[in-house]
Each structure stands twice: as C-alpha cells, then as structure tokens.
Amino acid sequence: AAERFGVEFPIRFDYLDTFDGGNLSVQVHPQQEYFVKEFGESFTQDECYYILETKDDADVYLGFQDSIEPEQFRRELEQSYKENMPVEIDKHVQSVKAHKHDLFLIPNGTIHGSGKNNLVLEISSTPYIFTFKLYDWLRLDLEGNPRPLNIERGFKNLVFNRKGEKVSWEHISKPTVIKSGNDWTQYHLPTHKEHFYDVHRYEFSGSIEIQTNNQCHVMVLVEGSSVILETKQGLRQRFNYAETFVVPAACKSYRLINEDKRPCKVVKAFVK
Incomplete structure (x- = not known):
C-alpha cells in the first residue's frame, strides 16, 4: 500500500445516518480518468455501504433499471430542477432492500444513494468531497432555493451498463x-x-x-x-x-x- 499510495492514506470510514429522516441525494462519483484530469487528484472516490443498523422499510438506491433511457432520465432531472417537479426515481434507478450487515458495492461511476432509515458505515477511498448530485428530492437550502445539483458533470461519469440483474450479481457482496x-x-x-x-x-x-x-x-x-x-x-x-x-x-x-x-x-x- 505504501508503495502504491505514498503518503496518502487510502481508506476512509465514515457514517451516513438517515434514520427517521429522508433519502440521501441520488448521486455519482467521478470516474478515475475524469477525476485526475479535472481535479488533479491521484485516485478517485470508490465506496461501499455497510449497513450497520436499519429498519424494515429501508432501501438503498443502486444501479439503473434495465429499461434505463439516459437522455429521457436527464431531461426529467433537468426539468425537475428548473420547475420544482418530482422525479419518479424508481422508474430509472433500482432500489434494493437493506438488511443489517449487507455490503453494497459502489465503484466510481455507479448511481447510488441511501434510502431513509439506514445507518451506513461508508467504506471508501479517502477522497470525500467529489460527489455529483443528480436529484435531491426537491429539498431547499437555507435561503429557500433548490439545493445545487451537478447533472452535467454527473452524466459525464455515469456507467449506464450497471443495470438490471448485473446490479445484484456485481454490486451486492456475497460473503x-x-x-x-x-x-x-x-x-x-x-x-x-x-x-x-x-x-x-x-x-x-x-x-x-x-x-x-x-x-x-x-x-x-x-x-x-x-x-x-x-x-x-x-x-x-x-x-x-x-x-x-x-x-x-x-x-x-x-x-x-x-x-x-x-x-x-x-x-x-x-x-x-
């Protein structure tokens, strides 16, 4: 690890708590080549969600539906931001039931977000501020304006073939x-x-x-x-x-x- 990463410590643990709250924003982290070119960092933000605690109704948004149409999805996201209209996220993005001690795999380029009523141990590479939010459930900032999104950058990094049954096979760890x-x-x-x-x-x-x-x-x-x-x-x-x-x-x-x-x-x- 020292030979590969030098003085940069590579692994970070932190927590996401959506208990009795709302869903985390639907988001994506930049792919490696884009990350190096645009931000000058050496390695990008890859994650896993380890479910520490959860309620029976909890989900994790992970990967696309098999029927995803990228341009239609983008149009709906942009219209939502401009006109304050809700997006039917489940039409485009899969939601997976979360259970205690599940591990969900979120390499860069994967659309994802924790649903409500999860306490997530986030096992991640150490970069932590490079998140492109695509949809934030119409939440407002402290001035009453829509919270900022980064749809354009997000769509340059989304991997659209992470969809359908591929998600259950490649993005949910099997102990x-x-x-x-x-x-x-x-x-x-x-x-x-x-x-x-x-x-x-x-x-x-x-x-x-x-x-x-x-x-x-x-x-x-x-x-x-x-x-x-x-x-x-x-x-x-x-x-x-x-x-x-x-x-x-x-x-x-x-x-x-x-x-x-x-x-x-x-x-x-x-x-x-």
Missing part, C-alpha cells in the same frame, strides 16, 4: 467463509473488481489472533459493546461499538478480545 475455529469465523466480503481495497469480517465469542501480513488494517466494531486490541508489544486499547481503529502493518500480529457476553463482529478493510 464466504475463509476459515473458522471453535468460537470464531472469518468471512470474506468481496468488493467490486474496480475497488482497490477488500473487506473481511471476524465473528467471535472469546478472542481471535490476526496477522497483518504486511498490510495496514482499518477496522470497526459493527456488533457488540467493546473489544480490546492487544499487540505482541504489550499495547492494550479498548474500542467501543462503531469506533474505527487502524492497525499498522508493522504490528505483524495482534489479538482482539470480545468484552461482550454475546458474539461480536469486527469489519476489516485493507488494500488488495
């Missing part, structure tokens, strides 16, 4: 077991082929020993009250639910100890 022991299991949550990072999840009742394999690990407790991280050098640190922590590659190996009476779950992201 598989890597290995397991008496009271622990390590899962692989495969990311998209365009993501430069991968995701694992550890589920354990007592403790688990983890090797860094010369990789930096970015981690978060996604179920359970707290864990203790213990290194071979004697460092001990408690991390609570939803807190992010980073384990350097130089640590080589470390142990996670569950402090809850129930099994806990820890998500790990690292450069492929």
Whole structure:
C-alpha cells in the first residue's frame, strides 16, 4: 500500500445516518480518468455501504433499471430542477432492500444513494468531497432555493451498463467463509473488481489472533459493546461499538478480545 499510495492514506470510514429522516441525494462519483484530469487528484472516490443498523422499510438506491433511457432520465432531472417537479426515481434507478450487515458495492461511476432509515458505515477511498448530485428530492437550502445539483458533470461519469440483474450479481457482496475455529469465523466480503481495497469480517465469542501480513488494517466494531486490541508489544486499547481503529502493518500480529457476553463482529478493510 505504501508503495502504491505514498503518503496518502487510502481508506476512509465514515457514517451516513438517515434514520427517521429522508433519502440521501441520488448521486455519482467521478470516474478515475475524469477525476485526475479535472481535479488533479491521484485516485478517485470508490465506496461501499455497510449497513450497520436499519429498519424494515429501508432501501438503498443502486444501479439503473434495465429499461434505463439516459437522455429521457436527464431531461426529467433537468426539468425537475428548473420547475420544482418530482422525479419518479424508481422508474430509472433500482432500489434494493437493506438488511443489517449487507455490503453494497459502489465503484466510481455507479448511481447510488441511501434510502431513509439506514445507518451506513461508508467504506471508501479517502477522497470525500467529489460527489455529483443528480436529484435531491426537491429539498431547499437555507435561503429557500433548490439545493445545487451537478447533472452535467454527473452524466459525464455515469456507467449506464450497471443495470438490471448485473446490479445484484456485481454490486451486492456475497460473503464466504475463509476459515473458522471453535468460537470464531472469518468471512470474506468481496468488493467490486474496480475497488482497490477488500473487506473481511471476524465473528467471535472469546478472542481471535490476526496477522497483518504486511498490510495496514482499518477496522470497526459493527456488533457488540467493546473489544480490546492487544499487540505482541504489550499495547492494550479498548474500542467501543462503531469506533474505527487502524492497525499498522508493522504490528505483524495482534489479538482482539470480545468484552461482550454475546458474539461480536469486527469489519476489516485493507488494500488488495
């Protein structure tokens, strides 16, 4: 990772909270070539949505309907912005039911947005301000004007073949077991082929020993009250639910100890 990214830390965790609120804007992040040319950055904004908490009616907007007609979609978005008219988004964009611990894969160029009643752990590359909003549900700014959109830039970056059944096969992670022991299991949550990072999840009742394999690990407790991280050098640190922590590659190996009476779950992201 250091050879590839130098002094730029590549992976970011943050949260999107739409509980008892509204849908996130329908949006897209720039493709790599466009990102470098227009903004002069070295790598673009690829994301995953890990569903930390959700309600029964929650959805995620992800990919296009099989019947998408790009020019018609654009005309409706532009008319909506000019005339303050709602767009029937579900006619153009798929909505997928969200369940706790689902992982949705959102490489650059993918139309997406969290629906209401989700608490999302966003696993992303570190750029975070390069979002082209296409539709914001007619919300207004503090002066009562329509919130700004960037339809023109967005349409230069949308990948329209991410649609139909392809979305369920390529943009919703299918967990598989890597290995397991008496009271622990390590899962692989495969990311998209365009993501430069991968995701694992550890589920354990007592403790688990983890090797860094010369990789930096970015981690978060996604179920359970707290864990203790213990290194071979004697460092001990408690991390609570939803807190992010980073384990350097130089640590080589470390142990996670569950402090809850129930099994806990820890998500790990690292450069492929």
